[in-house]
Amino acid sequence: MSTTTKTPAAPGAPERRTPSRSARLLGDRRLPVLVTAALFLAMYIAGLSRYQNYGFGDSQVFLNLFIDNGYLLVAAVGATFVIMSGGIDLSVGSVIGFTTMLTAWLVQDVGLPLLLVIPISLAVGAFGGFLMGYVIHNFEIQPFIVTLAGLFLFRGLCLVISKESIAIDDSEVSSLAQTRVPLGVGELSIGAVVALVVLAAAFYVLHYTRFGRRVYAIGGNEQSALLMGLPLGGTKIAVYTMSGFCSALAGLLFMLYIQSGDPLHAVGMELDAIAAVVIGGTLLTGGSGYVLGTLFGVLVLGLIKSIIQFEGTLSSWWTKIATGVLLCAFILIQRVMTTRKKT
Amino acid sequence: MAEPQPVLEMTGIVKEFPGVRALSGVDFRLFPGEIHALMGENGAGKSTLIKVLTGVYSLDGGTITLDGKAVRIGSPLQAQQAGISTVYQEVNLCPNLSVAENIFIGREPTRAGRIQWKRMRKEAAELVDRLGLDIDVTAPLSSYPLAVQQLVAIVRSVGTGDSDGEGSGTKVLVLDEPTSSLDRDEVLELFRLMRQLRDEGVAILFVSHFLDQIYEICDRMTVLRNGTLVGEHMVRDLDQVGLIELMIGKALDQLEELHDHQLHADVGESLMKAEGLGRTGGIAPFDLDIKKGEVVGLAGLLGSGRTELARLLFGADQPDSGTVTIGGKQVSMSAPNDAIGAGVAFCSENRKTEGLVPDLTVRENIILALQAARGWTRPIPTAQRDELVAKYIKALDIRPANPEARVGQLSGGNQQKVLLARWLITQPKLLILDEPTRGIDIGAKTEIQKLVVSLSEDGMSVLYIAAELEEVLRLSHTIGVLRDRKLVAQLTNGPEITPSKILETIASGEHQ
Ligand SMILES: Nc1ncnc2c1ncn2[C@@H]1O[C@H](COP(=O)(O)OP(=O)(O)O)[C@@H](O)[C@H]1O
Numbered sequence: 001m002s003t004t005t006k007t008p009a010a011p012g013a014p015e016r017r018t019p020s021r022s023a024r025l026l027g028d029r030r031l032p033v034l035v036t037a038a039l040f041l042a043m044y045i046a047g048l049s050r051y052q053n054y055g056f057g058d059s060q061v062f063l064n065l066f067i068d069n070g071y072l073l074v075a076a077v078g079a080t081f082v083i084m085s086g087g088i089d090l091s092v093g094s095v096i097g098f099t100t101m102l103t104a105w106l107v108q109d110v111g112l113p114l115l116l117v118i119p120i121s122l123a124v125g126a127f128g129g130f131l132m133g134y135v136i137h138n139f140e141i142q143p144f145i146v147t148l149a150g151l152f153l154f155r156g157l158c159l160v161i162s163k164e165s166i167a168i169d170d171s172e173v174s175s176l177a178q179t180r181v182p183l184g185v186g187e188l189s190i191g192a193v194v195a196l197v198v199l200a201a202a203f204y205v206l207h208y209t210r211f212g213r214r215v216y217a218i219g220g221n222e223q224s225a226l227l228m229g230l231p232l233g234g235t236k237i238a239v240y241t242m243s244g245f246c247s248a249l250a251g252l253l254f255m256l257y258i259q260s261g262d263p264l265h266a267v268g269m270e271l272d273a274i275a276a277v278v279i280g281g282t283l284l285t286g287g288s289g290y291v292l293g294t295l296f297g298v299l300v301l302g303l304i305k306s307i308i309q310f311e312g313t314l315s316s317w318w319t320k321i322a323t324g325v326l327l328c329a330f331i332l333i334q335r336v337m338t339t340r341k342k343t
Numbered sequence: 344m345a346e347p348q349p350v351l352e353m354t355g356i357v358k359e360f361p362g363v364r365a366l367s368g369v370d371f372r373l374f375p376g377e378i379h380a381l382m383g384e385n386g387a388g389k390s391t392l393i394k395v396l397t398g399v400y401s402l403d404g405g406t407i408t409l410d411g412k413a414v415r416i417g418s419p420l421q422a423q424q425a426g427i428s429t430v431y432q433e434v435n436l437c438p439n440l441s442v443a444e445n446i447f448i449g450r451e452p453t454r455a456g457r458i459q460w461k462r463m464r465k466e467a468a469e470l471v472d473r474l475g476l477d478i479d480v481t482a483p484l485s486s487y488p489l490a491v492q493q494l495v496a497i498v499r500s501v502g503t504g505d506s507d508g509e510g511s512g513t514k515v516l517v518l519d520e521p522t523s524s525l526d527r528d529e530v531l532e533l534f535r536l537m538r539q540l541r542d543e544g545v546a547i548l549f550v551s552h553f554l555d556q557i558y559e560i561c562d563r564m565t566v567l568r569n570g571t572l573v574g575e576h577m578v579r580d581l582d583q584v585g586l587i588e589l590m591i592g593k594a595l596d597q598l599e600e601l602h603d604h605q606l607h608a609d610v611g612e613s614l615m616k617a618e619g620l621g622r623t624g625g626i627a628p629f630d631l632d633i634k635k636g637e638v639v640g641l642a643g644l645l646g647s648g649r650t651e652l653a654r655l656l657f658g659a660d661q662p663d664s665g666t667v668t669i670g671g672k673q674v675s676m677s678a679p680n681d682a683i684g685a686g687v688a689f690c691s692e693n694r695k696t697e698g699l700v701p702d703l704t705v706r707e708n709i710i711l712a713l714q715a716a717r718g719w720t721r722p723i724p725t726a727q728r729d730e731l732v733a734k735y736i737k738a739l740d741i742r743p744a745n746p747e748a749r750v751g752q753l754s755g756g757n758q759q760k761v762l763l764a765r766w767l768i769t770q771p772k773l774l775i776l777d778e779p780t781r782g783i784d785i786g787a788k789t790e791i792q793k794l795v796v797s798l799s800e801d802g803m804s805v806l807y808i809a810a811e812l813e814e815v816l817r818l819s820h821t822i823g824v825l826r827d828r829k830l831v832a833q834l835t836n837g838p839e840i841t842p843s844k845i846l847e848t849i850a851s852g853e854h855q
């Protein structure tokens with residue numbers, strides 16, 4: 001019964017139904033991730049050739065990227081969901097800071113066991129995210145505004161717990177923080193392992209569950225997603241809940257990494273997370289990107305930090321400058337790619 | 344044949360938007376195994392009725408019965424679960440996802456919560472194949488042109504409820520103007536598919552502004568006008584002229600009145616010439632020659648392409664084909680600025696959204712176009728500006744005659760005059776008026792029409808678009824007749840041209 005159009009394209013209608021190869025390559029959504037991966041590789045090789053004699057080639061230096069940036073990776077994974085859905089979450093850094101305070105206080109001053117503190121702080125973060133998602137959806141307020149309010153709220157709550165930083169000398173915490181998972185060529189911290197597990201879970205959710213595909217659809221076109229009969233509200237609220245959860249988890253990892261709570265921990269870290277997501281090739285307008293790209297985004301940012309450390313004489317502010325330059329470059333690339341696709 | 348029970352029955356449907364009553368007490372019913380046309384001019388409320396039915400808009404009154412049971416449909420998701428699949432007028436897919444995903448999203452085949460991509464692609468390919476289409480389902484939707492995207496939307500709606508045994512299968516298929524961007528072959532494909540589904544017992548609600556398509560495929564039709572039900576008819580019982588009368592709400596002989604010609608005769612040489620000008624999805628290529636001092640009227644149903652034609656002449660839309668010459672010189676009409684530079688002015692039909700700035704004063708609104716033409720770096724001297732504004736307020740009798748009044752507070756007719764003044768001040772050679780008299784009172788209407796006559800006597804050319812045929816007829820030297828986005832005839836006005844003659848031309852699509 002398929003006779004009209006299955007026959008080779010009539011001369012009047014040339015290749016209309018199969019996009020050209022070059023168009024498909026340029027339009028390929030994996031391209032930005034590949035660009036970031038290539039950038040990481042190039043930077044790594046450059047580092048190798050420059051600091052070879054200082055042990056840059058040591059496999060542990062590479063693994064340290066995960067140890068030193070595990071919390072950022074977790075936060076950035078949460079941010080990836082939000083940005084993919086076309087939203088933004090500015091409360092990430094504050095929730096991380098608050099979680100360090102909350103856990104430090106609960107462990108140190110209240111004396112709860114770590115095993116209880118972990119689920120409590122995760123639940124608090126997730127609930128905060130849920131509330132923000134609920135307000136965003138039900139009152140149709142810009143995510144930017146709502147999460148900005150969240151940013152102030154959680155930062156303020158830090159000070160409600162204590163105005164001073166709380167050092168942790170709990171033995172459970174320090175033994176967990178010092179635990180290392182041997183890998184043959186080196187070792188990873190618990191934090192790094194957790195971050196990688198979160199990454200893998202996020203990849204699975206985004207690509208193999210209906211929820212994940214809904215996140216892409218809503219980011220692609222919210223109105224269409226609604227008309228296609230997708231549950232808009234539930235998905236959006238879930239996305240912000242997940243981001244809150246990831247922020248709290250990142251806060252836990254940060255607390256392990258630093259072994260203290262401080263009302264000023266992780267100020268502005270939401271911007272690092274967003275930068276990692278964007279450098280990783282996710283479109284700020286939503287609907288396009290990969291969580292694997294976010295991994296490379298975090299690694300690139302981490303690598304900049306280590307290179308600057310190896311350099312020795314450079315101020316750490318150069319990290320910010322390099323991040324800014326990269327961010328500009330990647331946003332320009334995105335811009336070119338999206339306009340190219342339209343024409 | 345005794346009438347079976349309707350699968351869908353809507354009674355007394357009311358829907359209000361701020362300031363607009365889009366539906367007032369509409370009844371509608373749909374039988375299994377029929378293709379039912381929902382007819383009405385643009386803005387009659389067709390899309391709104393569909394969105395109320397499918398839970399996009401909430402109901403302000405009335406009931407919906409599905410299979411004899413009263414239902415409340417609160418969201419598009421619930422509509423789908425109740426067996427109503429919809430292709431909305433605006434393409435409603437996600438361009439960032441693949442074709443297969445667009446077909447299946449929300450009901451992807453899963454095992455233990457995990458999406459089975461292979462199976463999904465295979466089933467999508469089969470579905471596309473079964474419908475006789477040749478589309479690579481793994482490609483992103485955005486890599487296809489709009490027409491193919493439209494087809495994918497249709498495939499999705501047909502496939503709804505297919506997998507996993509979820510949903511109850513499609514009982515009602517709603518297609519809101521699905522053919523507007525399809526070419527003839529694609530329309531035929533769609534029709535074949537629609538017949539196939541009808542024969543399987545699906546009830547199909549079909550909206551199209553192409554009358555021929557209605558007569559080709561539909562069994563029954565419901566006609567709406569201004570949000571009210573006009574009637575339900577079997578298609579075979581109502582001819583096209585009768586249908587148009589129902590849609591615009593006037594009997595032919597009523598239109599015959601008010602018909603006197605006092606058109607001035609000194610039409611000059613050619614001013615603007617369009618040759619083969621056209622735009623896919625907008626209007627088919629047309630030739631049009633507007634002479635100096637001539638009034639060219641455009642007649643046709645709402646949605647027949649009148650505005651689209653005007654927008655092409657003004658450079659507001661990009662043509663795909665054809666050329667425009669003004670005063671013998673070819674001009675590229677790639678932006679309104681080109682047209683303005685060549686002496687073309689355009690009064691949009693949406694004076695609120697596209698024309699006037701309601702929060703600025705009358706003076707500021709009037710001066711806007713002139714200032715734009717001079718460039719923003721060269722302000723108009725205050726004295727000259729005030730003089731000009733005063734002159735046009737007086738000439739057009741804008742009330743209140745206060746240049747400092749906020750435009751938003753003026754009545755519709757006076758707003759229209761402000762918009763006119765804005766363009767007249769730039770002294771255009773060709774003035775395009777799109778529905779200048781819509782929604783204004785009868786007094787202001789007559790004044791605007793008088794103004795058009797006097798402008799053309801002074802040598803200005805006017806392209807005049809109006810819904811009311813007698814208005815077009817009274818003012819125009821030449822009448823372009825549009826139908827289904829095509830300029831089907833150009834009639835030279837004369838005693839033998841009557842509203843019924845024009846209506847016949849619209850209905851038959853040719854000039855007898
Ligand atoms: N979302 C909306 N908000 C306000 N007014 C609307 C909205 N949708 C439609 N309308 C108005 O309702 C009327 C009917 O529109 P519509 O149903 O789109 O007509 P049709 O599909 O028959 O062309 C129009 O006057 C339109 O301006």
Ligand SMILES: [Mg+2]
Pocket residue numbers: 386389390391432
């Ligand atoms: Mg409509």
